[in-house]
Amino acid sequence: MIEKIVNPKELRHWDGRIELYWIYTSGKAGDEFFKKLMNEEKFLAAKCKKCGKVYFPPRIYCEKDFSETEFVEVSGEGCVRAFTVARLDAYEKPLEKPEIYAVIDIDGTDGCLIHLLGEVEPENVEIGMKVKPVLKPKNEREGKITDILYFKPL
């Protein structure tokens, strides 16, 4: 049997809270990626100058051989490598509409991106399905990963 968690507030107790927040930078490669996405609706990957591996999202270095990379443009389209249909939110409350999260193999690269699928019903999603990104209207874009609303079937 599992012992139930009792209310710790029944004991003499002290409340605590960690009041911190963070401001992250996307770095050299990340900055180029997001600027290109926001301003030009284009997708950047990075190709290793030595082994030719293409990183997506881009990095300034090759993880394998530590050589420098150069930016290359890709379409942003790809195909579904794996997916899940989320029915509960992070607090375990039922979602009004199920959300489909997919790992997407980005064409012309050795990399993948995790993002939402849209304009498709869960029962119609298949592994290997070709998808393309749908972006926010230009005036609403902020240079963030959420500038991509979702990927939809091609």
Next chain:
Amino acid sequence: MEVEKISGLKFHKKQDVAIVGAGMTTFKRRLNETGRELSYLAIKQALEEAGITIDDIEMVVMGSAPDTFDGLHMKGEYLLDGSGGSDRPYMRVFVGGGTGVFAPIAGYWHVASGLADVCLVVCEEKMSSSHPHPQSAFKYIWDPILDRPLSPNLIWIFALEMRRYMHVHNIKHEDIALVSVKNKGNALDHPCAQVAEKITVEDVLNSEPMALPVRRLDVSPPSDGAAALIMVAPHIARQLTDNPVWVTGVGWALDTTWWTNRDLYFPRYVAEAAKMAYRQAHINDPRKEIDVAEPYDPFDYKELHHMEGLGLAKKGEAPILTREGVTQRDGDLPTCPSGGLLGVGNPIAATMGVKACELYWQLAYRAGKRQVAKEVTTGVCQAWGDLMQVGTVMVMSNKR
């Protein structure tokens, strides 16, 4: 220093350990590069200096202080790909501010044990992510019931320690300020320095009071940065260089977490760690046998405190040596020739760049404009951290 027998220290080394390359990024208050990018940049330099490639690296040790700075839980895993850790044995170690010397100690275990012949050690810190201020993260290191309701911050804890040190030995603030003047001046010759400056004792004494006796110029700044070291077995060192620098002793120790129950005026944690390292390095009289030192200097009084813990000065004697110029770059015991944390910057774990890396550069005669005047054979570097309780010490020598 009183030499005591350390019971239980048994040591069976498989092979000696040499350092053959080091690198570091610039230290700045705020850098655009991600922690992964910073790690990569530091490693790239170290590999180039050693004349090897990432393929030659067998194992990796990553050092980074609390996750709260970068704002990433399991920061070690996050940093892995920029740290050369993919597809090889990789571990993260951290003992707060002591990490800058503890990470190379962990690298030493890897090679000395014979598990690896080539080990990369990389340290990273990106403090600028943390808000409202990097200092805010330190509010949560205290006991949540006894200390935290009083809203302590690190500065006033150090102020208490500095006051006690000054009181016990009757030390004037003027004498302590000389450390800040020296280190910020030394940093003028460091290409990575954040707060290098020609200042005077008066500048320190008139700078903004933070928690007296601590004033603004007594303190090192928070920074972003990374540093890397390559540690290898003797047969590899022989192939790469005629002048390797050998790690001859390592030591680490922690004092009680009940910081209020400590002496405050003397860093026992450093003394214990130093005893361990000196015993291994066969050093009996550190003041005579150590040619150059890089003690941890996040505050100016801390350099003095740590010199005494390292046995480089008798208790209360470090300010006198400083006043007499002994610790200047052209002195008899050059201390923090890098410019230290006070001058180059304080990206917690990445201060390895001004401690272990600098000591290697000094002993390899690769320190350029920072090279100390005297002939050097043996040196010591040290860091300090956790809840002001850990001492980490490494002794190096250019003679095997």
